[in-house]
Amino acid sequence: MKTVILQSHTENALTPWLRGCLSSVEAWAARVGADYCFLGDELFSHIPRWVQEKVSPQTVIATDLARLRLMQRALRDGYDRVVWLDADMLVFAPERFQLPDGTHAVGREAWVQQTHGSLKAYKKVHNAFLMTTTDDTFLPFYADAAERMLARATPPLVPQFIGPKLLTALHNMTELCVEERAAMLSPLALRAVLNGGGKAYEMTLEGHTVPPAAFNLSASYCGRASDGVCNTDADYAAVIEKLMAP
Numbered sequence: 001m002k003t004v005i006l007q008s009h010t011e012n013a014l015t016p017w018l019r020g021c022l023s024s025v026e027a028w029a030a031r032v033g034a035d036y037c038f039l040g041d042e043l044f045s046h047i048p049r050w051v052q053e054k055v056s057p058q059t060v061i062a063t064d065l066a067r068l069r070l071m072q073r074a075l076r077d078g079y080d081r082v083v084w085l086d087a088d089m090l091v092f093a094p095e096r097f098q099l100p101d102g103t104h105a106v107g108r109e110a111w112v113q114q115t116h117g118s119l120k121a122y123k124k125v126h127n128a129f130l131m132t133t134t135d136d137t138f139l140p141f142y143a144d145a146a147e148r149m150l151a152r153a154t155p156p157l158v159p160q161f162i163g164p165k166l167l168t169a170l171h172n173m174t175e176l177c178v179e180e181r182a183a184m185l186s187p188l189a190l191r192a193v194l195n196g197g198g199k200a201y202e203m204t205l206e207g208h209t210v211p212p213a214a215f216n217l218s219a220s221y222c223g224r225a226s227d228g229v230c231n232t233d234a235d236y237a238a239v240i241e242k243l244m245a246p
Helices: 016-031 041-046 049-055 059-076 138-152 164-174 187-194 199-206 233-244
Strands: 003-008 035-039 081-085 089-091 104-115 118-133 182-184 214-216
Touching (some): 016 233, 035 041, 049 059, 049 138, 059 081, 059 118, 089 233, 118 164, 118 199, 138 164, 187 233
Parallel strands (some): 182 214
Antiparallel strands (some): 081 118
């Protein structure tokens, strides 16, 4: 199947550790025989202007819709399979990360946080990894439903409005195809990796039916306190080094 891997980020906001994540995905794309395409803010040309205006300053919501429309465009341009990975997605075990079978796939989230004084893992799905194919019927529905929801919604909106929240609701009702190897690290789990392991990281791994081969590193939490930790750019860089070590 003719495949393209898509990524996007505001280029002047790319930190060194984010560039490391992008490089890992580009190398993975070459490994699986896929084309690779990176976009800057031109990503937003794929959605109506009113969407950006309505969700400002929550640009992540506009990005969540724009990726879906971009993926649809790539299919119209002749690709058989299109895969989106967020810019903060690190492929640390490319030898174990094959392109999934099926017509579509979403990522697996096992988010570990403090709840009432103890660690708890919340099992969901996420859109930091998305796959669609020419035979897929889910992505067109998801994209159109997301845009209709935005048209009807009244700001302010939570950042996950048409992303993980909507996807998880749809998954709970319809059981989407989930790529378990495309995982996510919460701030506590990332700090555990930094410290060489720990309960938060163990609980993250336990939330997957197969070992993860890629982690979304949750860049939105960089430099922001959460659950008593505040991971810095240096911490993210160190975690990438640990995960990429042979």
